[in-house]
Amino acid sequence: MESFDEPHVARSCLSATTSGGRRAVLLTADGVRIDAAYDPPDGERDVAIVVAHGFTGALERPAVRRAAQVFSGYGGVVTFSFRGHGRSGGRSTVGDREVLDLTAAVGWARSLGYARVATVGFSMGGSVVLRQAAGAQGDADGRVDAVASVSAPARWYYRGTAPMRRVHWAITRPAGRLVSRVGLRTRIHSAEWDPVPLSPVESVPLIAPTPLLIVHGDRDGYFPVDHPLSLAAAAGGAADLWLEPGFGHAENAAEPELLRRIGAWVAARTA
Template identity: 65%
Template sequence: MARSTDRPKGETGRGGPARTFLRTADGVRIEAVYDPGATVDDASASPSGAPVFVIAHGFTGDVDRPHVRRVAAAFARYGAVVTFSFRGHGASGGRSTVGDREVLDLLAAVEWARGLGHARVVTVGFSMGGSVVLRHAALYGRFGDGERLYGRSGAREHGGRTDAVVSVSAPARWYYRGTAPMRRLHWLVTRPAGRLVGRYGFRTRIHHREWDPVPLSPVEAVPRIAPTPLLIVHGDRDGYFPLDHPRMLADAAGDQGELWLERGMGHAENAAADELLERIARWAVAQGS
């Protein structure tokens, strides 16, 4: 089970956001921020039924990046919000494994959200974070085997499961190099010079080891998520992953998933308009009604 190494410390006074550090099942220290949010303004939901949104950012993001804070502020209108920095990002410890052991970072954040008293948890991931929310829901859901793969965490006993999943701009399969941005990203991750650029140019510390074993791919994870509600969101101008990726994910989900193809949208948090974030939040709230 993940534990907070510090009590949450208020940043804006009583009732405002609070910052702390969590400890993952494999011992990595993860920074996290909790915002209790405002009263739900959706007439279809009561404040007592409002979810907590756990936001999983994209590669090179962190809790203090402006685009992450904008997403958090949008969701805070509909419930509480937990944001955190993946390992190797921001003030978190460790090094990025680019979507593999990051599932334990998300697990720690979900367990923390449950421990703060929230009955409903919605995970929302962008790009790399989108692949992580899919794998987390598959590995730590009703039929998951995350404890066998990553070590015992007490996820089932202590609330590591999510009640709804939203994946935005996620890949369907690993090692994709079909676009120029993804070829640049692979250079960043796989080459020593690229990792130096990641560390000093993007404030992201990247692990030098290759995956062993290769983790469950997003498209393999999706069928294991049911019956948890799943929303897949993707832009038709995404420069990283073309439309065959969300369509593969939606096909794998079958009737258990919903696909939104957004006209004119690019990639991940920076491309997600406030109107889209509001629609996603309303979808999530409606899953508990």
């Protein structure tokens, strides 16, 4: 499977206005059609927040819609479904080519007139926002102004918890990919990574001086706290680290109060 090497932007965007916002189909640099939506801000805001969901998520899922609703108090919000998820085309590469999907969404946010764009990613999306920010330095359309990574892994191939062993079964086994496609509406690429993409912990040192927030729960059943600690250490003091008592994993566990704090952090760092 070909890995992400350079920042790319969407080559085209087909969009339509809907009540309260806009839906779009974005075309990534490698030709995958990505389902996306835009929610306008609640009031006058000049920053866009691009939300990157976790594995098996999609822009229509209640947890993603809840995050979009909260974040609209701090800026315009772009949500999208990663390749292989929801109504988007292609097949999931579980964090590799998804960087192109995010870059397409960032480019669309800028085309909507936002000079400042922040990314907020959850779990798999949390790893993608780190890799995208690291690779998009110096690229006008793909560059971001702040990054928040929530419940992200620090390294690839982690199997230290039962939930992650189930995830790896779903990714690597034909029966697992069938269950994912039928039951979770997630279509997974069967090819292994070749080469292995830059890991989140390897990406973090390349993000500065872009503001970076790392958020993780002490009850995360997928990735224990050594993952956010590793990410923060790799940032060399250039990241804010929130270890949240009682917080579980990703967007499904993120309560409105935590989402509001993340939105306020984005607004403060992009002011």
